[in-house]
Amino acid sequence: MDRENQLIERVRRRIPSRAKGLRVGIGDDAAVMSFRNGTEWVVTTDAFLENVHFLRSAHPPRAVGYKALARATSDLAAMGARPLYFLLALAIPPACTTAWLESFLGGMAAAARRFGLTLAGGDTTNYPSVVVNLTIIGEVDSGRAVLRSGARPGDLICVSGRLGEAELGWRLVQRGIYKQERRKKLLRKHFKPEPRLALGRWLVDHRCVTAMIDTSDGLSTDLGHICKASGVGAKVFAEKIPLVDVPHELRRMGLDPLRLALDGGEDYELLFTIPKRLAGRVPRHLMGIPITTIGEITRQKRIGLVGANGRRNPLHAGGWDSFRK
């Protein structure tokens, strides 16, 4: 067997790759899938790149495998979709084809089982750095996917979890101050994010959400996406944002919780809007995750941040953008 196919075979053995609707999985030119009547397909693609999104020296391969799949699957959570299948295009250096790959696949297999995903196809290439590309396929009842474009003036803006936690972890990694035992818990969200799949589906099932996005780039950028798609504006109350808990010693190093929350990417929480009259339908906690109302959609197309003093300042998109200078 040639080496590329040996690798694909190893991937197949490690990651769940059989499912009822998957008529042809890994090992042919393409995967063949059937689907259920009354559903639509939800598909997304996501690149996870060494030295852009992770460092091989700092991120354990198991975390890389888990997070690669978690990131990509979060887009399905943001549509309220059920994950079904995924395809993995993996480029790795020869040095990563033994122990590194085993751990990577172990992390990805754990994520696949957790999210209910079956591996349907793959591609491997020898490359100087690790390049992970994932395609996730899910389903949603026809016409029920939640888009970014449904927010209306007066809708409340809600967010799950706490914001800025993933960015805090990433900053510690970048500064090389992440190995101390007391900082381990500060890395959790960065190393092992959880796509809010059950929450996304709950919101769809209870028909209370008008627009939704996952906070992959950061609140300031992602709220901008909702507002642009919906043709509306927003005001957010700084005091209401559920902020990352930053230890005092790190605050003194310039790590400001509000800044991390506004512009920090990769939290993979859900940011959504609900009509005011339906606000009662959404409890303060869902499946153990806090849900916080942080602001309101406005007719005026500006996005403002209201401070403790009641003053409103423009909230510019300052989140993750790999092309920013």
Place this chain on the structure above:
Amino acid sequence: MDRENQLIERVRRRIPSRAKGLRVGIGDDAAVMSFRNGTEWVVTTDAFLENVHFLRSAHPPRAVGYKALARATSDLAAMGARPLYFLLALAIPPACTTAWLESFLGGMAAAARRFGLTLAGGDTTNYPSVVVNLTIIGEVDSGRAVLRSGARPGDLICVSGRLGEAELGWRLVQRGIYKQERRKKLLRKHFKPEPRLALGRWLVDHRCVTAMIDTSDGLSTDLGHICKASGVGAKVFAEKIPLVDVPHELRRMGLDPLRLALDGGEDYELLFTIPKRLAGRVPRHLMGIPITTIGEITRQKRIGLVGANGRRNPLHAGGWDSFRK
């Protein structure tokens, strides 16, 4: 607008991105698609990487864009499927975001129109080298996809086009002897391969093919894939293989047509098997493409190459494998 989204917007403007069944395309967290009853979905993913598959110094960006999509779509031809949608995950250096990207997108748009593909989703990242990852989604009437696993002893082995042409072009590029005017036509197959979509569908519609693959890795490797999946062997007659036409001066440089045909990748021709009794159904030319019978499937699981002298030697998989030492 942030820069990543500006790029995605440019991609969307250049490449066809609207289609009837595409309810939500580029610009939301994921694409949402509906499908027709009585069909199954065929999905494949493919990475096209700078310095592995192409050189930025040698390959015009328009050719990179066209070929990236052609390569990936060829997997659908090999299933007999109809292409519908594709997703593009593109990582590029800032230096490539202006003129290079325009030409790249121009080539990809031309390929998309030619193959009938609509862009449904995208992802862009700043990266030191160009990494193109494509996911292609197509459909096939339920149960009609042609797999690698259907070849039976006695079936004839057929191939479309000529083999080794793409490898010849690649060798000229690698040796830096591709710029001369007289060599331009030798590069065509390497720069602009054509997935055999119409041929693949014709074969499915005429129900004469038992197994099929596209020659992406090379005849010796790809025939091995069919034999392994089908649990059979094969004998191929060297004299019958439709060989690349190699000019005399290049033969003297060691470029042997038979070797190029056996182990050269990226021709993206169709290699398929048909029961002997149905051989009459397949004409010698289809849509202007020659179809050649080159051998026969055997019960014995070995793969042999029968030379002009009638002697049979083992045919080892010697095609494209990026991990081979």
